[in-house]
Amino acid sequence: MNDRRFLLPVVLSTTFVQLLNVTIAQIAAPAIRSGLGTGPGAVQLVLVGYTLAYACLLVTAARLGDRYGYRRLFVLGTAVFTVGSMACAAAPGAGWLIAARLVQGAGSGLVAPQVLSLIHTGVSPERRPRALALYGATMGVASLAGPLVGGLLIGADLFGLGWRAVFLVTLPVTLVSLTGATLLPRTRGTDEQRVDWVGATLATTGFGALILPCALGREAGWPWWTWASFAVAAVVLSCFVRTLRHRQDPLIHPSVLRDGTARRGVLLVFVFNAGVPSFTYLLFLHLQSALGYSALSAALVSAPFAAAAIPGSRAAPSFSRHLGPTALTVAALVLTGMAMALALLIGTGAGRVAALPVLAAGGAAFGLFTASVFALVLASVRCAAASSVSGLLPTAQQLGGTIGVTAAGMAYFAPADSASAAFGHAMSYEAAVFVLAASIALRLRRTSSGPEQSGSRSSRPEGTTSRSAKKLDDPAW
DSSP states (O other): OOOGGGHHHHHHHHHHHHHHHHHHHHHHHHHHHHHHTOOHHHHHHHHHHHHHHHHHHHHHHHHHHHHHOHHHHHHHHHHHHHHHHHHHHTOSSHHHHHHHHHHHHHHHHHHHHHHHHHHHHHSOTTTHHHHHHHHHHHHHHHHHHHHHHHHHHHHHTGGGOGGGHHHHTTHHHHHHHHHHGGGSOOOOOOTTSOOOHHHHHHHHHHHHHHHHHHHHHHHHTOOHHHHHHHHHHHHHHHHHHHTGGGSSSOSSOTHHHHOHHHHHHHHHHHHHHTTHHHHHHHHHHIIIIITOOOHHHHHHHHHHHHHHHHHHHHHHHHHHHHHTTHHHHHHHHHHHHHHHHHHHHTTSHHHHHHHHHHHHHHHHHHHHHHHHHHHHHHHHSOHHHHHHHHHHHHHHHHHHHHHHHHHHHHHHTSOOSSHHHHHHHHHHHHHHHHHHHHHHHHHHHHHSOHHHHHHHHTTSOTTSOHHHHHHTTOSOO
8 A cells, every 4th residue: 555645744754854964963073072072083983974874875775776666775774774863872982873873874875865766756747846846955954954953952951861862853753754654655676677786886985985085084184095095986986987888787877977967967966065064064163163152052043044945945946947947056146145245244243143134045045956956957867867867966965065064174274364264265165166056057057958848858757767667556565
């Protein structure tokens, strides 16, 4: 039995809590360090472990869903994430917590590609653009809600749990999602769709070698192993791309490399996410470390950005329908203006009050962008490439966020005359990233077919092959 009315609530609630965990631990990092009596290096591994496991599995998990069934992988990933969350909350030491975060991230990596595939196979063509907009909005709001929810939980110290509450808060949602997963559309894997294990090994190794030094390099002072890791990533990922056409059932469909819209769409998601997660990270860092705000106070200052993302995401379908990819350019330019204005406003008390409407404008633009970009890209790519793009888009999102935090941190910690000047350096980085995203979105407009034709393309079951579309409602699981 399945009821498609429950598909979006189930998959989007799981998406929300899993992306919430990317940022919620950042705000709890000082409390984790003092509570476990550990050093900054171990805490950094707690933060990195989740993203590392998450990003490395995304492309492989997309093919595993094709092979073994989307609902099966969704349930497995959600269960792994739930176990990891309970292990995080019960961690007696740093080593346990790092291992539990890796388990959490692995569960999220298994789930993320299945969400897009379930939307494409389980939502009717006329409702699919709206569903994809809700998916993008959920991802955006979750990434912003993490610091806010984390700050509230740490400040409240519920039941004396301290930092452990940030890992327990997701459990009710994931347990309900596991129950609701029985109502998801039944999909059956196909023996014809084999898993490219050589490609999976290359992709996982390459992404891991890229993410690890980005996440740990600055804190460690960029020792030799970070540069060796970058070299390994370049070699392994180059080998992965160059051998795609020579492997049977490659992990990424070779047509992705020939599809200009697919390439630009993945690049756009990567560049944009090199800006937004790093922006919220730097804003919290500056408010707490330089200006002396508590975690709760810093969360409240940033609240207009997160709150305005909701109406921005609600308006996204209308903007996308009338403007197409131009809506992405407009949103990126508004975020550029926000970054430039905040560089001048955050330094003084009066300026921080004036910054609140600026943050609200930026949050609305962020909601518009995140709720539009996945639908616009997936509606424009060729059907053969859509399944691979469904795995590549969240991969680009996580890679962009990790690399962006590193690059923005380097800008912030570069030599500066004052904390305000350092924040100005970081906002200059953010403005440059958003300008680049706006220019890529313009190129996306030139290569896509426009709102009308994009809508007609979305009537096809993107995200699956024709075999996958036929698997829907198969009586076997």
